[in-house]
Amino acid sequence: MSEIDLSLLQYFIQDAKDTLLEWERVCLRLQESDGVAGYEPLLRCAHNLKGAAGLTGLSELASKLHLFEDFLVKLRDKGKAPDAAVVTILLEMERVLHDWAAKLQDTPTITIDTSALEGRMKNLLEAKPGEEKARPEPAPVAESTPVSEPAPAVSHSQRAEDTVRVSAAKLDQLMQLVGEISLNQSILQRAAREGGLENNLVRNVIDQQSKLAQDLQDTTVALRLVPVEGLFQKIERAIRETASRLGKQVKVNRVGDDVQLDKLIIDRILDPLIHLARNAVDHGIETPEQRQARNKPIEGSVKVSAENTASGATLIFEDDGGGIDPAKVYAKAVEKGLVNVNENMSDIAKLQLIFLPGLSTAEKISDISGRGVGMDVVSETVTRMGGRVDVSSEVGKGTRFTIHLPTYLSVTNALVIRVNGCQYAVPNQGLSELVDLRTADVQVAEAGASRILSLRGHYIPVKEMSEFLKHASLPQHDFVEDNPRTGIIVEHQNQLLALSVDEIVGQQQVFVRPLAESLAISRFFSGSTILSDGEPAIILNVGEMARKYFETKQGA
Amino acid sequence: MFETETDNETPNKYLIYQMGEELFASSLIEVREVIEFHAPKPIPNAAPHHKGVINIRGEIMGVVDLREKLGLVGSDHPLCQLVVVTEKGVLAAIVDKVHSVAVINDSEIDRKATAKGSANSPFLTGVAKHEGQLLTLLSLTDALA
Numbered sequence: 001m002s003e004i005d006l007s008l009l010q011y012f013i014q015d016a017k018d019t020l021l022e023w024e025r026v027c028l029r030l031q032e033s034d035g036v037a038g039y040e041p042l043l044r045c046a047h048n049l050k051g052a053a054g055l056t057g058l059s060e061l062a063s064k065l066h067l068f069e070d071f072l073v074k075l076r077d078k079g080k081a082p083d084a085a086v087v088t089i090l091l092e093m094e095r096v097l098h099d100w101a102a103k104l105q106d107t108p109t110i111t112i113d114t115s116a117l118e119g120r121m122k123n124l125l126e127a128k129p130g131e132e133k134a135r136p137e138p139a140p141v142a143e144s145t146p147v148s149e150p151a152p153a154v155s156h157s158q159r160a161e162d163t164v165r166v167s168a169a170k171l172d173q174l175m176q177l178v179g180e181i182s183l184n185q186s187i188l189q190r191a192a193r194e195g196g197l198e199n200n201l202v203r204n205v206i207d208q209q210s211k212l213a214q215d216l217q218d219t220t221v222a223l224r225l226v227p228v229e230g231l232f233q234k235i236e237r238a239i240r241e242t243a244s245r246l247g248k249q250v251k252v253n254r255v256g257d258d259v260q261l262d263k264l265i266i267d268r269i270l271d272p273l274i275h276l277a278r279n280a281v282d283h284g285i286e287t288p289e290q291r292q293a294r295n296k297p298i299e300g301s302v303k304v305s306a307e308n309t310a311s312g313a314t315l316i317f318e319d320d321g322g323g324i325d326p327a328k329v330y331a332k333a334v335e336k337g338l339v340n341v342n343e344n345m346s347d348i349a350k351l352q353l354i355f356l357p358g359l360s361t362a363e364k365i366s367d368i369s370g371r372g373v374g375m376d377v378v379s380e381t382v383t384r385m386g387g388r389v390d391v392s393s394e395v396g397k398g399t400r401f402t403i404h405l406p407t408y409l410s411v412t413n414a415l416v417i418r419v420n421g422c423q424y425a426v427p428n429q430g431l432s433e434l435v436d437l438r439t440a441d442v443q444v445a446e447a448g449a450s451r452i453l454s455l456r457g458h459y460i461p462v463k464e465m466s467e468f469l470k471h472a473s474l475p476q477h478d479f480v481e482d483n484p485r486t487g488i489i490v491e492h493q494n495q496l497l498a499l500s501v502d503e504i505v506g507q508q509q510v511f512v513r514p515l516a517e518s519l520a521i522s523r524f525f526s527g528s529t530i531l532s533d534g535e536p537a538i539i540l541n542v543g544e545m546a547r548k549y550f551e552t553k554q555g556a
Numbered sequence: 557m558f559e560t561e562t563d564n565e566t567p568n569k570y571l572i573y574q575m576g577e578e579l580f581a582s583s584l585i586e587v588r589e590v591i592e593f594h595a596p597k598p599i600p601n602a603a604p605h606h607k608g609v610i611n612i613r614g615e616i617m618g619v620v621d622l623r624e625k626l627g628l629v630g631s632d633h634p635l636c637q638l639v640v641v642t643e644k645g646v647l648a649a650i651v652d653k654v655h656s657v658a659v660i661n662d663s664e665i666d667r668k669a670t671a672k673g674s675a676n677s678p679f680l681t682g683v684a685k686h687e688g689q690l691l692t693l694l695s696l697t698d699a700l701a
Contacts, residue, residue: 382614383613383614384614385614387614388613388614388615420600422597422598422599422600423597468600469600469601470600470601471598471600472602472603472604513616516616516617516618516644516645516646517643517644517645518606518618518642518644518645518647519599519609519616519618519645521599521601521602521603521606522600522601524601525599528609528616529616530611530614530616534611535597535611536597536609536610536611536616537597538599538609
C-alpha cells in the first residue's frame with residue numbers, strides 16, 4: 001500500500017469536488033434517449049479521478065473508482081441506456097465519493113463502506129431485460145453509438161486554465177486592506193479640502209486616487225461572486241431524489257443559473273433551500289392519482305429561478321402542488337399557543353405564520369422533511385443575512401416562496417460589548433487585547449481625572465468609551481471606581497489606548513451591513529448588524545476613537 | 557399591520573394619522589408601510605428626535621420621533637410607526653395612531669392655510685377639510701430629511 005502524499009491531498013480534494021460537481025451535472029442532464037454515449041463524460045470523470053487518487057496515494061479510493069469505472073464500461077458494453085434506475089445509482093456513487101472526499105480532509109486514511117451500493121450495481125447489471133420494463137416509462141431502444149476511447153477531459157482542463165483558486169481567508173484579507181485604503185482616502189480628501197491645498201497637481205492625483213480606490217473596492221468585492229448554478233443543481237437533485245423516493249413525478253425548471261451571488265450567501269442558503277425543495281415535493285406536489293383527480297398534469301412542476309434586482313437578487317421557488325391552507329396554519333399556531341386569537345387576521349398574515357419557530361404543518365414527521373431545518377430556520381437564515389422571505393399560496397394551485405437576498409455579505413468576528421446600557425459590536429481585528437481593569441494596575445494620574453494603566457512596562461491611558469458615545473436622552477452614568485469593568489486595548493500608530501466598557505457580553509460572528517445615510521452620524525460607527533438575540537446594533541470603529549483621542553491630545 | 561399596495565395608489569390617496577391632538581394627512585405614496593410600534597434601541601451621538609434603530613424583518617432602520625421633530629406633544633404610548641423611504645435611507649417615523657386611508661380631492665385642500673396649533677413649518681403643505689375634519693397636510697419625505 002502506497003504512502004499518502006499529504007502535499008497533494010489538498011489539490012486532490014479540490015479536484016475531486018470539481019469533478020464530482022461535473023459528475024452531478026452530467027447525471028442530472030442524462031436521459032434515456034442519450035443512449036450509451038451518455039456515459040462517456042462520466043467515464044472521463046471516473047478515469048481522471050482514479051488517476052489523481054492513485055497519484056496522491058489513496059489506493060483504497062483509487063480501487064473503488066476503478067470499480068465504478070468498470071461498472072460504467074459494463075453498462076456501455078451491454079448497451080444499457082441510462083434510465084431512471086441507472087441515474088439513481090450514478091448519483092448514489094457521487095454521494096459516496098463526495099462524502100469520501102470531504103472526510104479526507106480530517107482523516108486521509110479513511111475508507112467508506114460501499115458494499116450496499118456495490119450490491120445494487122451488481123443487481124442492475126444482472127437484471128434481465130424483462131424486469132427492467134417494470135419501470136413506469138417504457139425504455140426506448142438505445143441508439144447504437146460507436147464506442148470510442150475516452151476523450152481528454154476538455155471542459156475540466158479548460159476550467160483550470162482560466163480560473164485561479166484563492167482561499168477565502170486571503171480574499172477577506174484583501175477586502176480589509178481595500179477597506180483601509182478607502183478609509184484613508186476619505187481622510188486624505190478631507191485633509192486636502194480643509195487644509196486648502198492649492199496645488200492643482202496634488203488635487204488631480206487625489207481625485208484620480210479616489211476613483212481608483214473605488215474601482216479597486218468594487219473589483220475586490222466582485223471576486224466573491226459565483227453563479228447560482230451549483231446551488232440550483234443541488235436543489236434540482238434534492239427534488240428529483242425526493243420525488244423518486246415518494247413515487248411522485250416532478251419536472252424541475254431552472255431559470256437564471258448565471259445570476260451571481262456572494263459565495264458566503266450561497267453556502268448559507270443551501271440547506272434552507274434544500275429544505276424548501278423537499279417540502280415542496282413532500283407536502284406540496286400531490287401523488288399522480290391525486291393530481292389526476294384534480295385535473296392537473298400528472299407530472300408536477302417546481303420552478304426555481306433567480307433574477308437580479310436593484311438591491312441584490314431574488315430567488316423564486318414555485319410549485320404547482322396542493323398549496324398551503326392559511327386557515328390550517330392559523331389553527332395550528334393558535335393550538336400551539338404561538339399567536340393570540342385574532343378574528344381579523346388576513347389570509348396573507350396567516351400564511352406568514354409558517355415561519356414561526358415550533359410550527360410544523362406536516363401531519364407526521366417524515367425522514368424527508370423532518371430534518372431539523374424548519375421554515376423558521378429558512379426565514380431566520382435569510383433575515384440574518386439582510387434578506388427577506390415572502391410566501392404566497394393558493395389552495396389547490398401551488399405555493400411560491402420569494403427570497404430577497406443582498407448580493408454581498410460581509411462577515412466578521414466581533415466582540416459584543418455594553419456601554420451605557422446599549423449593546424455594540426466591535427470587530428475583533430480592531431482590538432489588540434482585553435484587560436480586566438479591577439485587577440490590573442491602574443493609577444490615577446496627578447492631573448486629576450485621567451487614569452493610567454500599567455501593563456507589562458507600558459503606560460496606557462484609560463478612557464471611558466461612553467465619552468465617545470453620548471446619548472441625548474439616556475442619563476450618562478459616571479465612572480464608579482469599583483464598577484466591574486473591562487478595558488479594550490486599541491492601537492493607533494503604535495500608541496495604545498484602553499477603552500473601558502461596562503461589560504463584555506460575548507463573542508459572535510456578525511454580518512456587517514452598511515449604515516443607511518440617516519444613521520451614518522458618527523465617525524465611530526462603521527456599520528450595523530443584527531445580534532444573535534435579534535436586536536439591531538451599531539458596529540463600532542474603536543480605531544477611530546483612539547485616533548480622535550491621540551489627535552486631540554496632540555492638539556492640546 | 558398592513559402594507560400599502562403599489563398598484564392602486566393615486567396622488568389623491570392620503571394616510572390619515574394622529575399626533576398629539578391633531579390629525580395629519582400624508583400622500584400614501586410616501587408611506588411604504590405602517591407598522592405597530594417597535595421600541596427603538598437608542599444610538600449615541602444622535603439628534604434628540606432620533607430615537608435609535610429597529611429591526612424590521614432583518615432590515616435595520618433609524619427611528620425618528622416625528623412628533624418631537626415637529627414640536628408636538630404626543631402620547632407616551634404611541635401605537636404606530638410609518639416606514640418612509642427618504643433620500644437618506646429608510647426611516648420609521650413615530651406617530652400616535654393611524655386612522656384611515658382616504659381620497660382627498662384637490663377641491664378640499666387649501667394650500668395657503670395652516671391649521672392653528674401646529675408650528676408654521678415648510679413641511680406643512682396645506683390644510684384639508686375632509687368629512688367634517690380638519691387635516692394638516694404633511695410631506696413626510698421633507699419632514700424626515
